[in-house]
Amino acid sequence: MKVRFYGFLRDYVGGKEFEVSLKDGSVKASELPEVLASLVPGFVKVLDLVRKGEVDIIYLLNGKPLREGDVVNDSDVVEVLPPASGG
Amino acid sequence: MVVRVGIIKDDVELDSTLKALARAAAGKGCGALVAFMGFVKGVVEGSAVRELVYEAHESYALEKLREIGEWAVKEFGVEDVVILHRVGALRPGDPTIYVIVTAPTRGKAFEAAAQVLERVKHEAPIYKLEVREDGEYWVIGDGRRLRRGGAGVEGAEA
Numbered sequence: 001m002k003v004r005f006y007g008f009l010r011d012y013v014g015g016k017e018f019e020v021s022l023k024d025g026s027v028k029a030s031e032l033p034e035v036l037a038s039l040v041p042g043f044v045k046v047l048d049l050v051r052k053g054e055v056d057i058i059y060l061l062n063g064k065p066l067r068e069g070d071v072v073n074d075s076d077v078v079e080v081l082p083p084a085s086g087g
Numbered sequence: 088m089v090v091r092v093g094i095i096k097d098d099v100e101l102d103s104t105l106k107a108l109a110r111a112a113a114g115k116g117c118g119a120l121v122a123f124m125g126f127v128k129g130v131v132e133g134s135a136v137r138e139l140v141y142e143a144h145e146s147y148a149l150e151k152l153r154e155i156g157e158w159a160v161k162e163f164g165v166e167d168v169v170i171l172h173r174v175g176a177l178r179p180g181d182p183t184i185y186v187i188v189t190a191p192t193r194g195k196a197f198e199a200a201a202q203v204l205e206r207v208k209h210e211a212p213i214y215k216l217e218v219r220e221d222g223e224y225w226v227i228g229d230g231r232r233l234r235r236g237g238a239g240v241e242g243a244e245a
Contacts (some may be wrong), residue, residue, distance in 0.1 A: 006234050007214035008225035045226050055227060058212070063146055075154055081144060083228035085171055086213030087125050087204065 013042040092152035112189035121196040129179035144212040163199035165190040
């Protein structure tokens with residue numbers, strides 16, 4: 001599975017893109033944050049910010065917002081977006 | 088009705104763009120055009136800004152910009168909505184975003200342009216790094232700043 005990060009998240013995880021392998025080949029959407037924290041160095045710090053309510057993040061699955069019932073597979077691309085700051 | 092959106096690297100030539108929109112909208116009963124252009128601040132929190140570096144998740148940003156433009160047409164009854172956001176390294180005074188709305192009345196045009204801008208700032212996946220004389224700051228959401236190499240999200244005003 002490819003995982004891409006945007007904005008300040010790249011500083012936290014130490015890179016733009018990671019290729020990781022899911023232990024069972026797939027993961028439920030609800031489990032994705034914890035699985036990413038175990039696979040991507042630094043992502044646990046991002047989850048800490050989310051838990052403290054300091055930022056919200058959005059997950060995209062193959063370019064579309066991740067939905068509750070989705071299953072993420074090893075062949076997918078997951079993108080993690082911080083809060084928008086355009087304008 | 089035209090909804091035109093873009094993630095762009097270059098400046099927009101405003102005079103010809105606005106005149107073309109006005110000419111086309113005039114025949115559809117419109118008599119108002121509101122154009123908003125955001126630009127890079129030269130000073131933030133007392134520090135000189137060297138540049139503002141924008142990046143976008145381009146495909147999702149274009150999808151969101153189009154969704155916002157189409158929403159504005161339905162919500163406010165305006166004719167045209169143009170939303171163009173720049174990416175790349177921009178210097179103080181450089182345009183960052185253009186929101187242009189044509190409408191039958193000025194009230195609709197002003198209201199739609201203001202609401203479109205707010206939605207773009209909060210919803211479009213576009214990110215900026217502020218490079219200042221006192222360090223580099225990620226701008227988080229609506230104006231909070233996270234110093235690169237620092238220890239948390241600072242609650243600074245926009």
